[in-house]
Amino acid sequence: MNLRTTLLLGLLLALIGCSKLTLEHYNQISVGMSYDDVTRLIGPPDRCDDVMGVRSCDWRDGERSVHVNFLGGQVLLFSSSNLK
Template structure:
C-alpha cells in the first residue's frame, strides 16, 4: 500500500471515530432541551425541514443517524439508528 493511500485511510478512520453521531451523545438528549444545546452537542445537522412551528433535523446518514423533532426551539422527540 502506498504512503498516500495509507494516509488517506488513516484520515478516514480518524474522521469516523470523531463522529458526534454516537450512543454517548444520543443518551444526553432530553425532551425540552433547547435547539442550540442540541447543536452544540451534535454539531450542524445534515438536514432540517419543518412548518408551522414544528421542525425535524437529522444528523448522520441512512445507516447511522440521530433525528430530533422540535416544537418551537425545544426538543419534542428524538430517535436514533445504528449508534455505537
C-alpha cells in the same frame, strides 16, 4: 514532510474520524433541550425541515442517524438508528 506537518495532518485525520453521532451523545439529548444545546452536543444537522411550527432535523454519518423534532426551539421527540 517535517515533524510538525506530520503531527498536524495526524490530528486533522483524527478529528475527521471522530463522529459526534454516538450512543453516549444521543443519551444526553432530553425533551425540552434547546436546538442550540443539541447542535453543540452532536454538531450541525445535515437537514432540517420546518412545517407548521415543528422543526424536524436529521443527523447522518454512514448508517448511523439521529432524528429530532423541535417545537418552539426545544426538543419534542427524538430517535436514533444504528448508534454504538
